[in-house]
Amino acid sequence: MIAAAEVSLLPLYLILGYLALLIGLGLVSNRFFKGSSADFFVVSRSIGPFLLLMSIFGTTMTGFAMVGSTGKAYSSGIGVYGLMASWSGLVHSAVFFLVGIRLWAAGKRFGYVTQCEYFRARFDSPALGYLLFPVLVLLVIPYLLVGVISAGKFLQATTAHMFPELFKLTLPNGNPHPLSGGVPPWLGALVICLIVLSYVFFGGLRGAVWANTFQTIIFMIAGGVAFWLISGKLGGLQAAAQAVAESDFGKPRLAREGLIGQAQFFSYFLVPLSVGMFPHLFQHWLTARSAKSFRLTVIAHPLFIAIVWVPCILIGLWATAHLGPNASPNAVLGRMVNSLVHSPVLTGLVAAGVLAAIMSSLDSQFMCLGTMFTNDIVVRLVGPDRFNDRQKILLARGFILLVVGVTYGLAVYLKDSAHVFDLGVWCFSGFASLFPIVFAAVYWRRVTKAGAISSLLAAAAVWFVLFRQDILAKAPGAGEDEMLIFGLMPVAIIFTVSLVTLVVVSLLTRPPAATTVDRFFPRRPASLVP
């Protein structure tokens, strides 16, 4: 048992200092608020290249980028980088370049704030807007839950033994729980929700953009410092790698044979297409000052992914030799830091880095749900002239408060559900399966609203059947292996159904009115797609 006196509170102070800085950032961003709804929702479309890069990168990287990647490399080896990181580098930038810039242009030209507004006008179909809204909300909420639950559990693990009397936990056999004395998940999640709420509530999307930039810098620095110190403690890069090569558990993880299938590896490229349909990313794209603001994001995104992921993958790999085969994957990063570096400062820095990665996605998701409720439901139902700008901002703030409250309640209720984390991949698969609709909307004049609606419904139906089979109908105690169909990720099946339905139904139905389509295509033929 660890005595309270041995436990340094320095990591907690560093985390609290970091959280206080975030609140300060929110308050400062509020001073720049211009009072208009366009400023609250899309920062008056004024964000330049650097802030756009940092906010988009911070939004796409979740807590998985640090904790999950390290744990997954420990269990599945180096192939995880190719599976998740290098595909994302190529595909994310392709989506930003091919889709993001065009959606930004439509948003700027017509004043859109949400995806539903764009799709409703592009397909001249209010029904599509109303159908898309619940699908997007239902896919974002589990994604939010993963973030809030991760934050609560991570804070508990980081603060374990710090408050032995206040947060005492015992095992059923009466022995102290390993996390005894840690801030309980309900309290940690509440603090994180309130911090994110504070800067989004007061600063709107500007608060989220500024906070994301700060958070991205923090988690990139934290990962780099952890890598440098851990490799030093293991005797240097070569000694650390040699230990893995000599370990029975570690050696197979230096390659992919037997750990990741070729079809699974290939079909994973569909998962990062999800960024094309993330409503929170759509909102970030609309903040760009000009199309040129996208250039740095498009170029640097793969490089930034490598900077964050390569060190984490190597730490996970070294853990195979250092920790042996029985460590819990999600605890690998924390155990490597604690067992090798013994530095409360590094523990605090890594903890702040992990929270930064989690919160930089949460803020944009809270913000986009508030924006969607206000613009796609309330304003749409009562008419655009019913509320003035100030009232729209009040409504959005009210909805953000409601979304945070509901998410927090669900997170506390579901925190011990084993399947919550599996939902993450299913959310990404759901968004990725809707990608054909957005791609066709920006490139294919012949796509029809019937095609888009059928594609949405077909994707939702197949997604639900496979999701039910993998998550809802899974017998208790069944294996935790990822579902594969003919060796492929389920997203390959859902995406194919969505794409085929979109094309076939569009070709079988009457072409859209030229007046509608002409509004969304520049007069000169585009030279983007070969």
Place this chain on the structure above:
Amino acid sequence: MALPKRNGATLVWLACAALFVLHQDCWNWDNSSLVFGWLPVGLAWHAGFSLAATLLWAAATRWAWPEEIERWAEETDTAPDQGGPR
């Protein structure tokens, strides 16, 4: 570099297709050797892939940049609004 924009864009998309194929490095699947004595060869390949993707997108922003989209975004839409916000 003086490269006609049309040719440049074609080269960029050919390079993108090549990268897409090169991602599936089946020849490294069971290779556990270490590059420079510390970097597993499969990870080195994909770290290099990320750098190549960075170069690809740098080339794309130079030779395949959608300037017509930029101009279109700045124009005023005179057609009647069909559902977008005011």
